[in-house]
Structure formats: structure tokens, C-alpha cells
Amino acid sequence: MYAWLWRHLPGPVAVRVLILLVLAAAVLVACFAWVYPALAPLMPFNDTTVGN
């Protein structure tokens, strides 16, 4: 998967590394902004209120 990604990235090694870092940062930002907040209510340790 990552080998495939690496082969399909353009440019020299430095550029590819840069692109990968930007991609990783984008994934992390997306997780912090949307994915984790959506997952959090499903976690048992967040079920703090007694059901109504």
C-alpha cells in the first residue's frame, strides 16, 4: 500500500517525503476535526450520564 503510494508520488525523494508529511498532517487534522469527535460518543468510557 505505502510502497504503491511511494512509487506513484512524483519528484525526487525530498519532494516525496514532503508530500507524505503533508498528507499525514492532513489525515491527522481531519481525524481531530471530524473523525475523533464522531467516534468519541461511541466509546464506553464516555458514557457518563445515566440513560433517560
Place this chain on the structure above:
Amino acid sequence: MSAPEHAGVPVDPQGAARVEPAAPGSPAPGDERGAPSVKARPSRAHSIVFGTVGVIGELLITAGVLLFGFLAWQLWWTDVQGDKAQAQIVDDFATDPVPTTTPTVAGEAARVKIATPRHDEPPVDKAPAHAVTFATVQVPRWHGIGAKPISEGIDRATVLNPKGVGHYPGTQMPGDVGNFATAGHRTTYGKPYHRIAELKVGDPIVIRTKTTWYVYRMVSKEIVYPNDVGVIAPVPDQPGKKPTKRMITMTSCTPMYSAAQRYVVHGELDYWAPISSGIPVELLGTKGNPSLADAGLTSMPTSTSTLGGR
């Protein structure tokens, strides 16, 4: 980039190791490191299996890294966001200003007035609409922790997570006879009640509404299971009994990082005072409030508490 050459075997430019030059049609596997020994000629099935296992492995590693990301988000980032958002809510919560004295001697600095405790019938606000912030809470024992907002409701998504402390709907409002019951996160989302276990009997718990200070003092604590809702009854732990005291209850999760039980602190109203008359002496020197020197004091006066337990 390219796979290592095995015993002088050439490597094709695609980066996939071709272990036998006599097999030009052999498919390039997804993972060049998955190439088996130079002697075994990888079959098509072999390549698919190794490629699939490689991809699954990479996905699992990625999932593991993202799980650590979730931990960082839950345990750190929600606090960063919560602290910021709740401090902003407290800033935006407009109350009457705390008055200062008018200097009698020219050049003398104005001093912050200290509220005179009142023990008569306190004013009681009406419960606001869901998620509306109507008060703040500050505990001087939690040194370095400023006031936290209190909003109506205990829904996680709309109150506890974004706004800090919640007020159990249907329980009394600050100052009223009965139980002003609140809930706050012990950890994460700004953790307003993080240090609830540090409270000692007699400690002041200061509630500030738009117009009024209510100074409660801790009288007891208990650790209960989440379904023990009697702790927020008008007379705590005695549901159905007619209340005569003006109580406050703070509930939070315990043990930390778990929702297994509830840490419950009960307090009783010591005194109240209009904000326009000054600041409770208990708040001097705490975060976000004037210092003792601002009020012309050199040391904290002995408690004015009318409750026992000090």
C-alpha cells in the same frame, strides 16, 4: 526504492524483485520485501497472498497509529479546546461589576470592596432554557483554576462537552431551599471538576450568577454508582423528603478516566451577597480575581462561616 539484488539477479525498474530472469511473466507483487527465498519461484498465488498480508499489515499499523491519535485527541486536545471555550464563556458571562471604594485621600489606590455576608432569604433565579449559561463556579481550594461556567442541562453533546459544568434539570437553582445539583467532567473536555477529590469539609464553593454570590461550604462527600440518583434529591440521599436546607451537589466521574462510579460532594449555603456589594473574601487571591492587597488586606481573615466543620 529498489529491492536489493539477490545474488546478482537483476532487478526490474519497477522495483519488484524478479528472482528468476526466466520468468518474465511473473506478476509484480505489491510488496517487494515480501519476496521469498531466491530459490523458490514465487507463484501468482504466492504473490497475491504476500501482497494481501502486506497490505493488511500496513492497515493494522496505520490503525494503531490513529488509535494513539485518538488518545491524544481525547486526553489532551479536548482539554485544550474545552479550557479555551469555557474561559471564553466565563468572559462573555456578563455580571454586575464588583465595586471598588472611592479613595478618600488623593493618590490612594481604589480598593476592591469585600461583600458583607447575608444570611436572610437569598434571591433565586428561574431555571433558564437548555444549554443556557446562568452562573459560574469557582473553588478557591483548586488553586490556579479560574471560574467555570454552569449551564442548564447535563447533556454531553450540548452542555458538558462544550460548556463545562451542567445543572441537573429539575433540581433547585442556586440559593434555593433544596439541592442545586451540578455535573462536570473529571477528565477531558476542559475537566471542570478534575480536582473534586481535593475538596475538604468546610471548603468554600462560590457560585456567581448575574447579580448574586452564593458561597457554599462543603459538608460531605460520597462515592456512588451512576444509578444512585438520590444524591441529587432535594435532601441528598433521602428522595421524597421535604428539604429545609440550601444545598449544592457536585457530581463527577470516578475513578479518573472511567465512568464506573461518581464522586459526589455536597455543600450547604453559608451566605449570599449581591455582587454590587463587593466580592466574597474567599475569592481574594484566586485566579481571575483581585488579590488580598487589592482589597487592602495583608492576610486572609478567619472564616466567617456559620457552618461547622472548619
